[in-house]
Amino acid sequence: MSRRTAEIIPASAAPLFAALGDATRLTLLSRLHDGRARSLVQLTEGSGLTRQGVSKHLRVLEQAGVVRNRRIGRESLFALEPSGLERARQYLERASRQWDQATTRLQEFVARR
Numbered sequence: 136m137s138r139r140t141a142e143i144i145p146a147s148a149a150p151l152f153a154a155l156g157d158a159t160r161l162t163l164l165s166r167l168h169d170g171r172a173r174s175l176v177q178l179t180e181g182s183g184l185t186r187q188g189v190s191k192h193l194r195v196l197e198q199a200g201v202v203r204n205r206r207i208g209r210e211s212l213f214a215l216e217p218s219g220l221e222r223a224r225q226y227l228e229r230a231s232r233q234w235d236q237a238t239t240r241l242q243e244f245v246a247r248r
Contacts, residue, residue: 144226151223154199159184160192164201164215172205172212 144152154160159182166178179189193213196202201219205212 144230148222148226151199151201151219151226154195154201155223157192157195160196163189163192163196167202167213167215170215172214174210174212178213 155164162182163178167173175186175190175193178193179186182189184192193202193204197204197213199219200222201216202213203216205214
């Protein structure tokens with residue numbers, strides 16, 4: 136495998152995809168999809184989790200770069216960080232192109248046989 140191929144999705148992207156690979160965190164992201172910032176209390180409502188549990192998931196999303204946290208007084212407001220999701224989309228598009236190219240090469244190889 137060439138170095139170029141190995142860097143389609145760099146190892147540094149692992150925290151991003153790990154954060155996106157959890158159902159609870161995806162639910163939290165879906166609650167932020169409209170771009171409006173929400174408080175921890177708002178995000179906890181109806182989730183079946185404690186504020187502490189939601190807070191831990193939000194921290195993971197924040198560290199992965201898909202959620203940002205802004206403090207207003209004593210309250211933290213959380214919002215979707217589109218650039219983090221854009222990064223994930225770009226990685227996946229590159230990987231998809233790589234698979235398409237590999238499939239094309241395989242089809243051409245088989246056709247020559």
